[in-house]
Amino acid sequence: MSSLAQALRAAFDSRRPLLDELQQQGTDCYRLFHGSQEGAAGLTVDRYGPQLMVQSFHQALDAQALQSIHDEATDFLGQPLQLIYNDRSQSNSRIDRSNQAHQPEDVALEDQVAHEWGLRYRVRGRHSGQDPLLFLDLRNARGWVKQHSAGKSVLNLFSYTCGVGLCAAAGGAADVWNVDFAERNLAVGRENGELNPSLPPMQFVHSDYFPAIRQLAGLPVSARRGRALPDYPRLVQRQFDLVLLDPPAWARSAFGTVDLLRDYQSLLKPALLATAEDGVLICCNNLAKVSMDEWRPLVLRCAEKAGRPVREWQALAPAADFPSRDGLPPLKTLILRL
Ligand SMILES: C[S@@+](CC[C@H](N)C(=O)[O-])C[C@H]1O[C@@H](n2cnc3c(N)ncnc32)[C@H](O)[C@@H]1O
Incomplete structure (x- = not known):
């Protein structure tokens, strides 16, 4: 058996308890292989409902390696999955859409639906952007929001495809x-x-x-230095x-x-001010090179300086499909009670 196949099997086996939990939660989207921590840096294998999404970030896979990933995953899950392979090893992690090792089948390019926390999400293996x-x-943060939104007004900033908003709506x-x-x-x-x-409906x-x-x-x-201010939608405080x-x-x-390394504060301060007294601000930092131990004091200090001191905080880690050998996952999430 190849070393990749061995690494995949070990990763799949380690997820058995999580997958049972996820099935009960109504979730069929998860990471099956997190290469940087599980023996193949730069390779990820995700399930999105009926789809198997393979991505490479360091070097392109050949057809044989791809076939082996597809076979191992469908064997393990005991069901067919449509394969999509996005090689993103070229500049700016852009998908190489002309990749020779793999041209997805038509069905894999069709719009699909996957589930998380009992909600339905649009899945599209290829679209004009780069990321799925x-x-x-962020699944655990979405789950937290779903559990804690009843009766609340919720503001989802940098909302992307509005997964957090959807969880808030589902949570009442x-x-x-x-x-965005x-x-x-x-x-x-x-x-x-x-x-x-x-x-x-959401806004x-x-x-x-x-x-x-x-x-x-x-x-x-205000605009960036020396620039005219473009038009923007007017909102009331x-x-x-x-x-x-x-x-x-x-x-x-x-x-x-937006610069999470050098200036998290200029994002955080207005978000703190837009959070109600007794409210909750959940903030994230996905930069691997910033540790929770460095980032948390900066967040707490910024809140203090903004006049919105944190009464209580809680860190929320990604689930076990994003293992981190050193206990330092790139995505750091803090739940702040103000
Ligand atoms: C990493 S995603 C955020 C992930 C998202 N919070 C989620 O729940 O999946 C980045 C998003 O920020 C948006 N974005 C980046 N810069 C922005 C800006 N200056 N103003 C508004 N949206 C921005 C992008 O369009 C993209 O949807």
């Missing part, structure tokens, strides 16, 4: 706002809403983060009971720079 439409390491939130500057991501959020027709705010959060927080809106802040590692727009 649901980030699996009174009002859910999703904010990419209309194509919000469009998937709308589809996710339509896939769960029994849920109350979708198509806006850059900085003007949206600064208006909600009652702060002035408002606080929410539950706020989720899960930004990308780095992004630049006319209004400012």
Whole structure:
């Protein structure tokens, strides 16, 4: 047996207890192989409902390795899965859409539905963006939101495809706002809403983060140095009971720079101010090179300085399908009670 097949089998076996739990939860999306921690750096294998999504980030796989992954996974799960392979080993982790080792079958390129926490999500193996439409390491945070949203107003910042918003709606939130500057991501959020027709409708705010959060927080809106201010949707000052802040590692727009390494504070401060007294702010940092031990004091200090001191905090780790040998998972999540 190849060393890859051995590593896959060990990873699958270690997930048996988790997979039983996930099945009871109504979840059929999870990471089957987290290569960086399980013996093949730069390789991930995820199940999204009927689909097996293989991604390589360091070097492309050959057809034989791909076949072996597909065979091992379908054997283990005892059911057929449509294979999608996205090689992202080229610059900026862009999908190589002309990859010779694999051209997905038509059925694997069709829109599919997968489930998490009993909710239905749109799955699309290839689309105009690079990442799958649901980030699996945030599952536990989505579950927490679903459990703690009853009657709350919820603000989902950097909402991507609105998974957190959907969980809030399913948890009985009174009002859910999703904010993102990419209309194509919000469009998937709308589809996710339509896939769960029994849920109350959510709001979708198509806006850059900085003007949206600064208006909600009652702060002035400014452009990056020397730039004219582009147009932006007007919002009135408002606080929410539950706020989720899960930004990308780095992004630049006319209004400012998202930079989790050098300046988490300028994202965090307005989000704190837009969180109600007695409310909860869940904040995330997905940069592997920032440890929880460095980041947590910075978050707590920023809250103190903003006049919104944290009364209680709790760290939430990703589930066991994202193992970390050193106990330092890249995605760090803090639940702050203000
Ligand atoms: C890493 S994803 C966030 C993941 C998301 N919280 C989730 O639950 O899956 C990054 C998202 O931030 C959005 N984004 C990046 N910069 C932004 C900005 N300045 N304003 C608003 N959205 C931004 C992107 O369009 C993308 O949807």
